[in-house]
Amino acid sequence: MVDSTMPVDPAAAVGKNARAGDALVARLIAGAVILCGWEIVVRLSAPAFVAKPSTIAMAIPRVLVDPAFLASAAATLAGVVEGLAIALVVGTIIGLAIGRSRLVDVTLRLYVNIFYALPMLVVVPLFALWFGYTGAARLVTVVFASVFSIIVNVADGARAVPQEYVEVARSFRAAPLRSLFDVVLPASTPYLLAGLRLAAGRALIGAVVAEFITAVSGIGYFILYNSRTYHESEAFVGVLVLAGFGVGFDSLVGWCTRRFLPWYRRDRGA
Amino acid sequence: MSSAETNAAARIRVRGLAKRYGAFEVFRDVAFDVGQREVVTIVGASGCGKTTLLRCLDGLLPADGGEIWIDAQRLAAPIAGVAMVFQHFGLFPWKTVYDNVAYGLRMAGASREEIGRRVPHFIALVGLAGFEQAYPYQMSGGMQQRCGLARALAIDPAVLLMDEPFAAVDAQTREILQFELLRIWEGKPTSMIFVTHSIEEAVLMGDRVFVLKGRPSRVAETIAIDLPRPRTRATLRLPRFAELRERVWSTLMSEARQAEFQLSGG
Numbered sequence: 001m002v003d004s005t006m007p008v009d010p011a012a013a014v015g016k017n018a019r020a021g022d023a024l025v026a027r028l029i030a031g032a033v034i035l036c037g038w039e040i041v042v043r044l045s046a047p048a049f050v051a052k053p054s055t056i057a058m059a060i061p062r063v064l065v066d067p068a069f070l071a072s073a074a075a076t077l078a079g080v081v082e083g084l085a086i087a088l089v090v091g092t093i094i095g096l097a098i099g100r101s102r103l104v105d106v107t108l109r110l111y112v113n114i115f116y117a118l119p120m121l122v123v124v125p126l127f128a129l130w131f132g133y134t135g136a137a138r139l140v141t142v143v144f145a146s147v148f149s150i151i152v153n154v155a156d157g158a159r160a161v162p163q164e165y166v167e168v169a170r171s172f173r174a175a176p177l178r179s180l181f182d183v184v185l186p187a188s189t190p191y192l193l194a195g196l197r198l199a200a201g202r203a204l205i206g207a208v209v210a211e212f213i214t215a216v217s218g219i220g221y222f223i224l225y226n227s228r229t230y231h232e233s234e235a236f237v238g239v240l241v242l243a244g245f246g247v248g249f250d251s252l253v254g255w256c257t258r259r260f261l262p263w264y265r266r267d268r269g270a
Numbered sequence: 271m272s273s274a275e276t277n278a279a280a281r282i283r284v285r286g287l288a289k290r291y292g293a294f295e296v297f298r299d300v301a302f303d304v305g306q307r308e309v310v311t312i313v314g315a316s317g318c319g320k321t322t323l324l325r326c327l328d329g330l331l332p333a334d335g336g337e338i339w340i341d342a343q344r345l346a347a348p349i350a351g352v353a354m355v356f357q358h359f360g361l362f363p364w365k366t367v368y369d370n371v372a373y374g375l376r377m378a379g380a381s382r383e384e385i386g387r388r389v390p391h392f393i394a395l396v397g398l399a400g401f402e403q404a405y406p407y408q409m410s411g412g413m414q415q416r417c418g419l420a421r422a423l424a425i426d427p428a429v430l431l432m433d434e435p436f437a438a439v440d441a442q443t444r445e446i447l448q449f450e451l452l453r454i455w456e457g458k459p460t461s462m463i464f465v466t467h468s469i470e471e472a473v474l475m476g477d478r479v480f481v482l483k484g485r486p487s488r489v490a491e492t493i494a495i496d497l498p499r500p501r502t503r504a505t506l507r508l509p510r511f512a513e514l515r516e517r518v519w520s521t522l523m524s525e526a527r528q529a530e531f532q533l534s535g536g
Contacts, residue, residue, distance in 0.1 A: 164360050165362060172374040173348050183362065
């Protein structure tokens with residue numbers, strides 16, 4: 001990687017490490033305060049089945065080896081990844097078309113904005129009717145939840161492609177359709193990844209909402225079932241795993257940005 | 271230059287070219303020929319339509335009147351054999367030097383084998399050997415424009431269009447690049463139209479200097495540059511060079527006065 005070969009000012013590096021260390025300490029203290037507060041309040045004033053950090057911590061090893069839980073987690077993760085993949089392909093194509101064609105823009109923009117603003121909760125019962133109380137309903141919900149943020153971002157990116165790139169492509173007689181994927185798409189990838197980041201969060205919400213409503217097995221349903229049967233600590237482990245998915249996906253997109261778009265930022269910043 | 275009009279060797283023929291943006295006429299009645307191995311430089315005040323003219327010649331902008339012929343082909347859209355070097359380089363930041371240089375060839379449908387043969391040659395020609403895998407953001411402006419030049423040369427153009435190619439680099443780099451371009455051009459002379467702000471650059475590069483003037487502008491003066499080729503740093507010290515530079519300068523500067531007379535004359 002380019003970064004590792006660059007000279008680093010040692011004083012600056014030490015300063016940076018010190019700052020990172022300070023931030024870590026502050027974070028840990030804040031986390032400990034929240035957990036202690038939670039523990040104390042629950043112990044003093046709530047019935048025994050209410051989840052508190054100590055019981056959740058004890059539930060973690062139990063839940064994480066439970067085959068039923070692992071199957072649920074895998075089902076949700078697979079649904080989210082599959083849905084995101086579909087949304088990525090469909091959303092990119094529609095977004096490019098909206099961004100580069102006035103006709104497509106005026107035709108579709110209104111509907112994209114309407115669906116983007118629509119709470120996904122209200123469409124899940126319809127999807128459940130159309131696709132049955134199955135994984136298919138969850139998949140469609142995930143696609144619906146995530147595709148519009150990708151469309152909106154890719155369209156913005158495609159519209160913001162520097163005119164110079166488009167002229168170079170025309171000057172070298174590139175076919176317009178080819179330029180769409182050869183010039184406009186790579187120039188829009190920073191927007192695409194920003195859209196994917198948003199989409200991933202919405203996709204997780206979509207999957208959980210679909211499981212709540214259709215009772216398809218997955219982490220969402222696992223949480224719902226356990227909280228209704230007074231296994232609150234187990235339910236919270238499911239919440240933690242979901243949060244882990246969210247953070248993991250966010251880091252993955254961030255890593256992709258640094259790995260595959262080294263030209264971005266530096267190109268305009270420095 | 272009446273002989274040039276009947277000269278079969280003219281590669282570029284422009285007749286009665288006009289361009290307007292709404293009510294604003296950029297230029298009108300622009301007519302000239304450029305020979306097969308001739309360098310024409312175009313100077314003029316900012317906003318006189320130099321770059322617009324060049325973009326019309328590349329087929330990027332439709333003209334509103336007149337004709338452009340490249341050899342036997344009437345220009346309506348970008349055609350093969352005409353390559354442009356852009357003022358701000360126009361490199362794709364996500365492509366390496368190698369892929370940027372290969373871009374024109376790929377778009378022209380060149381075979382993998384041909385690309386593999388030509389691209390390293392032109393990268394070496396512009397002095398970028400060893401930087402094949404570098405990205406534009408890792409290079410200085412001068413290196414980026416070398417890459418832009420290699421990309422244009424790689425398609426073996428019969429006509430090179432240079433849009434103030436060295437305006438965005440520092441003065442020293444600019445001088446180096448001027449002589450590099452002269453060296454490369456001597457190796458394979460082609461038709462070249464070179465737009466510049468710099469009078470010195472116009473005289474150094476050109477066989478003829480066109481002065482664009484007026485509103486709407488037109489080719490008001492054509493100044494033949496009879497300096498010997500090949501041109502080198504020694505050319506800059508010739509008395510004749512200084513004379514020609516003064517001539518182009520005074521031609522450009524007389525515009526202000528002319529515009530004044532036109533206004534008071536109604």
